[in-house]
Every structure is written in structure tokens, then in C-alpha cells.
Amino acid sequence: MIIVMSPSATKEDIDKVENKLKTVGLQAHLSVGAERTIVGVIGDKKIIGNLEMNMLPGVEKTVRITEKYKLVSREFHPENTVVDVDGVKVGGEQLVVMAGPCSVESLEQLREAAKAVKEGGAQFLRGGAFKPRTSPYDFQGLAEDGLKLLRQVADENGLKVVTEIVDKDDIELVGQYADLYQVGARNMQNFQLLKALGKAKKPVMLKRGLSATISEWLNAAEYIAAGGNENIIFCERGIRTYETYTRNTLDLSAVAAVKELSHLPIVVDPSHGTGRWQMVQPMARAAVAAGADGLIIEVHPHPEVALSDGDQSLTPKNFNLLMSDLGKIAAVMGRTI
Ligand code: PEP
Ligand code: MN
Numbered sequence: 001m002i003i004v005m006s007p008s009a010t011k012e013d014i015d016k017v018e019n020k021l022k023t024v025g026l027q028a029h030l031s032v033g034a035e036r037t038i039v040g041v042i043g044d045k046k047i048i049g050n051l052e053m054n055m056l057p058g059v060e061k062t063v064r065i066t067e068k069y070k071l072v073s074r075e076f077h078p079e080n081t082v083v084d085v086d087g088v089k090v091g092g093e094q095l096v097v098m099a100g101p102c103s104v105e106s107l108e109q110l111r112e113a114a115k116a117v118k119e120g121g122a123q124f125l126r127g128g129a130f131k132p133r134t135s136p137y138d139f140q141g142l143a144e145d146g147l148k149l150l151r152q153v154a155d156e157n158g159l160k161v162v163t164e165i166v167d168k169d170d171i172e173l174v175g176q177y178a179d180l181y182q183v184g185a186r187n188m189q190n191f192q193l194l195k196a197l198g199k200a201k202k203p204v205m206l207k208r209g210l211s212a213t214i215s216e217w218l219n220a221a222e223y224i225a226a227g228g229n230e231n232i233i234f235c236e237r238g239i240r241t242y243e244t245y246t247r248n249t250l251d252l253s254a255v256a257a258v259k260e261l262s263h264l265p266i267v268v269d270p271s272h273g274t275g276r277w278q279m280v281q282p283m284a285r286a287a288v289a290a291g292a293d294g295l296i297i298e299v300h301p302h303p304e305v306a307l308s309d310g311d312q313s314l315t316p317k318n319f320n321l322l323m324s325d326l327g328k329i330a331a332v333m334g335r336t337i
Pocket of ligand 2: 272
């Protein structure tokens with residue numbers, strides 16, 4: 001349930017509402033907007049079902065919420081949330097770009113990639129150190145050595161670090177090096193990992209599962225939020241369909257859906273979304289036009305020798321072209337890049 005306070009409700013009115021909820025064992029979640037305050041109610045469904053709040057002063061109306069996800073829903077929190085990743089704001093006027101290789105391979109590779117990424121105007125260096133590969137015989141990542149390289153090279157270039165976490169026992173380790181945890185598509189419903197990230201101190205980027213519905217995805221985010229970590233960024237990275245020309249089908253309608261259903265920011269990954277470097281630029285443009293808050297893009301100095309995802313990686317030159325082109329679309333959308 002949400003309790004919509006009237007614009008003239010006083011602080012005492014809101015306190016009374018909160019106290020009443022507390023006395024019956026429910027949690028109040030306040031969203032203070034420019035116009036009015038919304039009180040989200042969380043707890044036992046039966047108690048909420050019998051709750052009578054309309055009589056309290058300052059209450060305009062109560063609305064029952066049918067969806068299971070609450071903290072991440074726009075009903076609970078009507079205004080957009082801007083997630084602050086160590087000073088970089090995701091969900092504000094400026095679009096955020098995360099770029100770098102699929103996997104961290106070596107110091108030389110990462111340095112070349114980071115230089116290009118920085119020159120192009122990205123704020124984050126991406127790169128996997130723990131790689132969830134389809135085959136156990138494929139390159140699995142450099143683990144902690146990869147994390148160290150990421151931090152070092154990002155710092156050399158004034159970039160933030162986003163990297164994937166695949167195991168809840170690595171939260172502390174990855175958190176020592178990363179600014180933003182990435183939950184990959186294959187772990188979107190790893191509920192133990194999500195619960196543990198709910199207790200983590202750093203923000204989380206939650207990629208959409210390979211075949212996840214929007215509702216499953218929002219519920220996965222709710223796991224993180226319910227643990228106390230509400231700094232969540234969604235990432236649409238394509239879903240499995242019957243189409244085989246592309247690696248995945250990039251579902252840009254998810255951007256509009258998430259914007260409608262949630263207050264949290266969303267970025268788009270046109271690299272995994274298509275699997276073909278030739279399609280990255282047009283889909284990046286489309287993502288910005290659809291209202292995405294940013295992009296995550298694979299860039300490799302030598303895609304032909306990449307240890308993973310070379311087919312979908314941009315060269316530094318093509319990344320630069322993409323970035324200069326995006327400014328025009330961003331401007332139309334009232335955003336900067
Ligand atoms: C990645 O970002 O390199 C990755 C493995 O992505 P996804 O989880 O979307 O497949
Ligand atoms: Mn990849």
C-alpha cells in the first residue's frame with residue numbers, strides 16, 4: 001500500500017502516519033517529493049489488508065499495490081532517483097558511459113582501452129575479472145589480478161570501475177577495487193548474491209537475465225533494495241528470442257517500461273544486446289533516444305585477438321566516432337554526454 005499525503009500535510013501528520021504503522025508492526029518508507037510526501041508501507045499482507053489510514057489528518061488517499069516489488073517501484077517513489085557512484089551521477093541530465101574490454105587480459109591491453117575510453121568521454125572503465133563463460137574451456141578471467149589492473153588503470157585515467165561479481169563470497173574483495181558492482185545476466189536471479197549485495201556499501205548495476213521478464217527483473221532488484229541497498233542501476237542487455245542473426249534481441253521497449261514502473265536509472269548494453277560491433281553504434285543511438293540514462297559498451301584495442309567478445313567490441317576509433325555522434329541525439333533528448 002502507499003499512503004499519499006496531501007500537499008498541505010504537516011510534519012506532525014507524517015509522524016502520526018509513521019507511528020501508527022510502527023505500532024502495528026509495519027515499515028514506513030518515505031518518499032519526499034517537491035509537492036507531496038508518499039509513504040510506502042511494507043510488511044505483513046494481512047495487517048496491511050486491515051489497515052485504515054484514510055481518517056488520519058493530512059492523508060489524501062491510500063492506494064493498494066498489486067505488484068510484489070515495492071521499494072523499486074515508481075508508485076512508492078514517484079520522482080526519478082539519481083544513483084551517485086563515487087561522485088558520478090547516474091540518472092541525471094548527463095548520460096553516463098561505461099566502456100572497456102569484455103575481459104581484463106593484460107596491463108597493456110587495459111591501458112590502451114582505458115586511454116581510448118577516457119578520450120572518448122566515458123566516465124567508467126568496464127572489464128571482467130571473473131568471467132561467466134558458457135564453456136569451462138574458455139578464458140575465465142584474471143580474478144584478483146584483473147581487479148588490481150582495473151583499479152590501477154582506471155586511477156591512471158581518472159575513471160570509475162565497474163566489474164562483474166559472480167559469487168557472494170567475493171563481495172568484499174570486489175568492493176576493494178570496484179566502484180560499481182555488476183550483476184551479470186546469468187546471475188540476475190542468484191538470490192543469495194542479490195541478498196548479500198543488499199547489505200553491500202557500493203551501488204549495483206543489475207543486468208537483465210537472458211530470458212527474464214520485466215517483472216522478474218524488477219523483483220530481482222527488490223531483493224537488493226529490501227536488504228537496504230537502494231543504489232541500483234538497471235541494464236538492458238538483450239534477451240533470448242528465436243532470432244539468431246544477432247546474439248540477443250536488444251529490447252529497447254524495456255527502457256520505456258522500466259521508466260514507467262521504476263524510479264531507478266537504466267543503462268543499455270548494445271554490445272551484448274546485438275553481439276555485432278557493426279550494430280553497436282545505431283543501437284546506442286536508439287537507446288539514448290528511447291530515454292536510457294547511459295550505455296555500457298565493449299571497446300578493445302585489437303578486437304581480432306580479444307579473449308572474449310571480440311565480435312562485438314569496438315575499436316578505439318569506432319568508439320570515438322560513436323561518442324561524437326551521440327551528442328546530437330543527447331541534445332534532442334535534453335541530455336548531455
Ligand atoms: C559482460 O558484461 O561482459 C557480460 C558477461 O554481460 P552479460 O552478463 O550481460 O552477458
Ligand atoms: Mn562481454
